[in-house]
Amino acid sequence: MLIDAVERVRIWNTKTGLQVGQLLKGHIYWGTSLAYSPDGQYVVSGSIDKTARIWKAETGSEVGYSLKGHNNAGTSVAYSPNGQYVMTGSKDKTVRVWNAQTGLLVDKLLRGPTHSVTSVVYSPYSQYVAFGSREHIVNIWHPQTGQQV
Numbered sequence: 160m161l162i163d164a165v166e167r168v169r170i171w172n173t174k175t176g177l178q179v180g181q182l183l184k185g186h187i188y189w190g191t192s193l194a195y196s197p198d199g200q201y202v203v204s205g206s207i208d209k210t211a212r213i214w215k216a217e218t219g220s221e222v223g224y225s226l227k228g229h230n231n232a233g234t235s236v237a238y239s240p241n242g243q244y245v246m247t248g249s250k251d252k253t254v255r256v257w258n259a260q261t262g263l264l265v266d267k268l269l270r271g272p273t274h275s276v277t278s279v280v281y282s283p284y285s286q287y288v289a290f291g292s293r294e295h296i297v298n299i300w301h302p303q304t305g306q307q308v
Contacts, residue, residue, distance in 0.1 A: 170202065170216060179217070192235045196242045196259070203245050203259075205233035211247045213259065224262035228255055235279045235290075246288060248276030254290050256302070268300060 170179040192205040195216065203226075205211045211226040211233055231251035238245055244265060245257045254276055256266040274293035281288055287308065289299045299308040 170214075170219060179219070191233055194236050194238050194245075196238045197240055198242055201238075201242075201259070203236045203238060205236040205247060207232040209233060209249070211236050211245060211257070213245070213262075222262075226255075226257045226262055226264075228264055228267075229253065231275075234275060234277055237279045237281055239281050239285050240283055241285065244285075246279045246281065248279040248290050250275040252276060252292075254279055254288070256288075266302070266305075268305070 171177065172179050190204050190206045194203050195201070196203070200216055201222070202214045202216050203211055204214065209227070209229045209232060213222045213224075213226070214220065215222065226245060226247060229247065229249035229251050231249050233247055233249050235248040236245060238259065243259055245259045247255050247257065249255075252273065252275060254268040255264060257263065258265050276290050276292050278291040279288065280290070285302065287299050288302050289297055291297050300306065301308060
């Protein structure tokens with residue numbers, strides 16, 4: 160996979176070197192991060208345009224909604240291990256969790272980072288989520304309780 164600097168996302172077959180499907184157009188500014196769904200059917204892309212978008216990996220078509228809600232550039236995206244959720248981090252100092260099937264906001268972590276979020280990740284069984292920030296700290300949270308570990 161490759162994100163280029165002119166608002167496009169491309170998916171490449173790593174074995175053949177050929178582009179898969181169509182050019183993924185939708186973001187109005189350049190992309191910052193990508194993640195595949197656990198089953199490989201979808202790709203989520205984050206962007207400076209404050210949105211994340213979900214695409215069908217095989218065809219490159221957008222699923223029909225954008226994940227909107229951040230007040231500043233998106234910096235990182237991650238799929239939950241079961242593929243039901245997408246987590247996004249942003250320069251607005253928040254981490255948001257979205258329903259991957261509907262695009263609806265499920266949760267927003269308000270406490271924690273005092274600087275831009277730079278990276279987000281789920282633990283293998285979704286019992287924890289972690290995010291890094293520009294304050295040189297990794298925060299680990301229990302998503303069911305909303306408590307920091």
